[in-house]
Amino acid sequence: MRDLIDLWVGAQAWLFETLVSPVLFHFGLMAWYEPGYGAVEFVMLGVIQIAVIAIGMRYFERRWPLEKAGRDDGLIMVDRVYTVLNKLGIIPLAIFILTYPLVQEIELSVRSWGYVPPRLERLLPWIGDNALLSFLVYFVLYDFAAYWLHRGQHAFGWWWALHSLHHSQRRMTVWTDDRNHVIDDLLITLALVLFSQFVGVQPGEYVVILMVGRLIESWSHANVDMSFGWLGERLLVGPRFHRLHHALSTPAERHIQDHNFAPVFPIWDILFGTAIYDEKIRPTGVDDAAVDADNGRGWIVQQATVFGRFLRALMPRFRRRASVP
Amino acid sequence: MNRLSIAALAFSLVVSGAARADSVIILNSDEASYSIVSRSARTEVVRLPVGREPHHLILSPDGKEVLIGSTATNELLSLDIKTGERKRVVKDILDPYHLGFSPDGKWFVTAAYRLDHVDIYHADGFRLAGRIFIDGLPSHIAFDTESKTVFVTLQQSGRVAAFDLATQTLKWNMPVGNAPAGIVMLPDDKRLLVALTGEDRIVTVDPKDGAVTGSLQTGKGAHNFFPKGDGRHYFLSNRVEGLVTLIDTKDEPKVVASVRIPGGPDCMDITPDGRELWVTQRFLRRVAIVDIDTMKVVGSVPVGKSPHGVFMLKSTATVTAGAGIPVRAASTAGDRK
Numbered sequence: 001m002r003d004l005i006d007l008w009v010g011a012q013a014w015l016f017e018t019l020v021s022p023v024l025f026h027f028g029l030m031a032w033y034e035p036g037y038g039a040v041e042f043v044m045l046g047v048i049q050i051a052v053i054a055i056g057m058r059y060f061e062r063r064w065p066l067e068k069a070g071r072d073d074g075l076i077m078v079d080r081v082y083t084v085l086n087k088l089g090i091i092p093l094a095i096f097i098l099t100y101p102l103v104q105e106i107e108l109s110v111r112s113w114g115y116v117p118p119r120l121e122r123l124l125p126w127i128g129d130n131a132l133l134s135f136l137v138y139f140v141l142y143d144f145a146a147y148w149l150h151r152g153q154h155a156f157g158w159w160w161a162l163h164s165l166h167h168s169q170r171r172m173t174v175w176t177d178d179r180n181h182v183i184d185d186l187l188i189t190l191a192l193v194l195f196s197q198f199v200g201v202q203p204g205e206y207v208v209i210l211m212v213g214r215l216i217e218s219w220s221h222a223n224v225d226m227s228f229g230w231l232g233e234r235l236l237v238g239p240r241f242h243r244l245h246h247a248l249s250t251p252a253e254r255h256i257q258d259h260n261f262a263p264v265f266p267i268w269d270i271l272f273g274t275a276i277y278d279e280k281i282r283p284t285g286v287d288d289a290a291v292d293a294d295n296g297r298g299w300i301v302q303q304a305t306v307f308g309r310f311l312r313a314l315m316p317r318f319r320r321r322a323s324v325p
Numbered sequence: 326m327n328r329l330s331i332a333a334l335a336f337s338l339v340v341s342g343a344a345r346a347d348s349v350i351i352l353n354s355d356e357a358s359y360s361i362v363s364r365s366a367r368t369e370v371v372r373l374p375v376g377r378e379p380h381h382l383i384l385s386p387d388g389k390e391v392l393i394g395s396t397a398t399n400e401l402l403s404l405d406i407k408t409g410e411r412k413r414v415v416k417d418i419l420d421p422y423h424l425g426f427s428p429d430g431k432w433f434v435t436a437a438y439r440l441d442h443v444d445i446y447h448a449d450g451f452r453l454a455g456r457i458f459i460d461g462l463p464s465h466i467a468f469d470t471e472s473k474t475v476f477v478t479l480q481q482s483g484r485v486a487a488f489d490l491a492t493q494t495l496k497w498n499m500p501v502g503n504a505p506a507g508i509v510m511l512p513d514d515k516r517l518l519v520a521l522t523g524e525d526r527i528v529t530v531d532p533k534d535g536a537v538t539g540s541l542q543t544g545k546g547a548h549n550f551f552p553k554g555d556g557r558h559y560f561l562s563n564r565v566e567g568l569v570t571l572i573d574t575k576d577e578p579k580v581v582a583s584v585r586i587p588g589g590p591d592c593m594d595i596t597p598d599g600r601e602l603w604v605t606q607r608f609l610r611r612v613a614i615v616d617i618d619t620m621k622v623v624g625s626v627p628v629g630k631s632p633h634g635v636f637m638l639k640s641t642a643t644v645t646a647g648a649g650i651p652v653r654a655a656s657t658a659g660d661r662k
Contacts (some may be wrong), residue, residue: 002627005610011659013588015610017567025545025565029503030523033460033546033564034631037589037608104439112440114417116398204356204379204630 008044016040035096038203045211046087050094053218056300057174066225066239066281072171074296079175081299083218086178086185091306095186103193120200138201139209140265145195146213148189150261159184161313164305167257168294170285173248176221177214181306216264221246233277235271237262240279249281256282344635347596348638348652349603352379352393353629359393360628361409364596364637367624368616376400376414381423381592381634386430388449391636392437394421409638410590415451419444423465427499432490434475436463441479441655443486445493448633456491459486465549467508467517476517476532478505484521485535499535501528507549511574512556518578520547520561527561529578541578546567551593551602553617560602569593569604569615570621586613591631594635 003152020036024028029036043308053143107268120127120137127134153163169176180188187292228238245260247253257274262268269275279309286292294302348370349359357377360369376395383392383402383500390412393402399413401424405417416522420437426448427434433448437449442458443466462492468475474496477486483503487496503523510517510532517530520543527540527547546565553560558581569590571582602615606625612632614624 006627009588009608009610016608017565017587017589021546021565025523028503028523033522108440111397111399111420114399114419116400165380200377202355202357 012040012044012054015044024268038207039093039096041207042092043089045207047090049087049211049215049218050083052215055176057219057222060224060226061222064224064226066223066243072295075169075171076173076175077301078299079169079173079179082180083175084180085299091182091185092183092189095189098186099190099193100286101188103197106194107197114223118191126262135205135208138199138205139213140195141199142192142201142209143213143262143264144194144268146188146263147272149191150263150272153184154258154261158310158313159187162187162306163310164286164288164309165294165302166290167246167284167286169246170283170292170295172221172223172243172284174218174222177218181303181310183307183310207310212262220263234266237266241266241277243284244276244278244282246284247286249287253282331477333514349594349612349630350382350391350393350404350634350638351628352410352634352638353604353610354378354380354607354633355631356629357395358629360632362612362626362628364601367626367629369626372627372629375402379634380428381421381638383424383426384636386426392424392481393634395640396420396422396439418446418451422463425466425468425475427468427475427490428470429472431470431472432475432563433492434468436477438464439463443475443488445475445488445490457493457495459495459498462657464506465508467510470512470514474532475509476510477510478519480504480522483523485517485530487495487532487535497535498539499530501530501535501537502526507547507561509550509552509559510609518550518559518572518573520549520563522546522548524542525563525566527572527578539577541572543572543580544583548590549592551595554595554599561585562592562593562604564589564591564607565653567594569602571620579652584615584622586615586622588613590655592634593608594637596637597639601636603622603637605635607631607633 016037024032024036042144153159162181166179220237222239224239227240241260247254247256259274260269347364349362349364358372359375360372363370364388376398378397379393379395389406391401391406399419403412406414420440422438423436424603431448433446435444436643442456443463445455446453453523455502461479463658464478464480466475466477466517467543482500483500485501486498489496501519502521505519506522507520517532518527519530520527525545526540526542528537531538544563544566545563546562551560556576561570566592567587569586570580572578573581584639586604588606590604591607593604602617606613616623
């Protein structure tokens with residue numbers, strides 16, 4: 001294990017000291033020295049995630065596809081762009097730079113008031129005795145927050161305007177998870193970072209939770225005909241469970257997408273009455289021509305179009321003007 | 326290696342090797358823990374939890390305790406200097422990033438790096454005497470030998486500020502260079518050395534008025550000092566360059582030796598016999614061991630994530646899990662290199 005850690009941190013230190021540190025030093029950005037080192041690890045983890053998706057998960061998609069190859073295959077390409085931009089840290093970096101001052105301000109204000117984030121290990125010392133258990137507890141807490149944020153994305157019109165981009169994909173694959181508007185990503189990141197700080201998730205734990213969680217979410221979007229079994233489907237979100245959340249609504253199932261919100265642990269849907277388990281295979285997408293038009297567009301056009309949709313949902317006056325022919 | 330084996334190793338160190346196996350405390354700043362390392366075995370014996378983001382630690386004036394500052398949990402953890410056992414937790418010490426006692430032992434000062442203030446406490450009972458808000462990331466502190474003034478580097482604004490301890494008022498606030506961090510008062514009480522992490526040099530500063538009176542090129546990312554113990558030589562870590570330099574401060578400071586330490590070398594301490602310098606390698610999750618006579622790296626010990634502060638205990642830590650403290654064993658057989 002230690003050899004693996006040495007290999008990992010050795011590569012991280014080499015990349016940082018060769019590529020990043022000289023740039024930060026040259027431009028007098030030493031205040032970003034430690035965050036810069038963390039960013040290198042984020043990119044390295046992103047490369048691994050892309051490899052796991054492109055090699056591991058894609059194998060299952062090719063071997064046991066749910067939807068056969070067809071004329072909509074070209075729609076997948078833009079999702080690959082989203083995945084690369086996200087996993088290699090380009091969008092997260094932009095979000096980090098944008099949100100850092102706000103997160104800092106909130107954190108420092110709270111700290112200067114004397115608030116100290118709790119650590120579960122202090123309440124339940126036996127948790128601290130087991131690193132895996134400790135990680136799992138924080139992972140569950142994190143996922144609980146993510147579940148309610150996901151419900152918010154569907155409950156508020158302005159937020160749905162952003163999130164609908166994610167749902168507009170008719171050819172759902174392992175690449176679809178990262179297909180989000182940058183403002184949507186920004187809001188979710190901000191909320192989850194603040195929540196994590198509030199409950200005392202360590203920075204190191206946060207990175208691992210993020211990586212494991214996002215990999216599971218990538219898998220849950222996979223175009224595969226596989227099940228974890230009765231029990232497994234209730235312990236971990238899989239493709240069958242999550243595909244229902246992306247199902248195209250019909251007159252008979254008008255609110256089908258208001259189910260199976262959980263990102264990783266289905267327990268939240270079971271507890272809050274939003275879980276549906278069935279074997280029926282449904283097409284995915286959104287029953288709204290304006291949203292469905294996202295398909296076939298490139299990254300930049302999608303971002304611009306959805307931003308307009310977001311503004312119209314946010315400002316009724318703007319919406320009326322926009323609706324005039 | 327399972328926990329039982331770790332406990333057995335720890336126990337054997339306690340009962341059989343106390344005379345030769347002094348312990349070292351390393352603060353793992355990114356994982357809220359500290360490692361106790363066997364100096365003779367050069368291996369991590371145990372890893373114990375501590376408040377979040379522990380960065381620096383300091384010996385108490387009576388020499389009986391070592392205090393660990395946990396910056397994100399606003400507290401100090403006190404360990405027994407001889408045994409390493411936890412003695413008490415001092416609460417409500419806001420953001421104790423860098424910390425120190427005045428030479429007369431009357432004042433305790435912290436630099437709240439992220440909260441932008443300097444706190445001056447009466448050391449007796451840690452009663453806050455004054456909190457001075459000052460922009461620019463208060464980073465490291467040093468005292469004059471008369472215990473009248475504390476000097477604080479301001480990493481973001483590129484300045485050093487001097488505060489009167491008795492009145493908790495600003496004496497001067499002067500620019501010194503890009504990203505000043507480590508600061509040390511030389512025994513003559515007439516020169517401060519300030520490491521410029523944003524540059525490749527240290528500067529000499531007049532403690533009377535903050536005027537920069539000299540400069541010495543050392544290495545990129547000059548960061549922190551540690552005295553060799555002879556009143557004349559000081560080790561300096563250069564984080565960007567990956568270098569530790571030995572500086573002779575007699576007359577004009579000059580570099581007399583250096584050793585390459587990769588991985589962002591940071592804090593240092595010297596073994597009680599004066600033969601080894603231990604240097605935390607923040608990025609490599611290790612502590613490098615340097616033979617001081619030859620200035621060569623002679624060992625490296627794996628510890629936790631982002632190791633920062635390092636401190637030599639005076640005897641073997643008992644590493645018992647007293648007071649209900651959970652033990653998180655971290656070492657493995659493969660750790661020993």
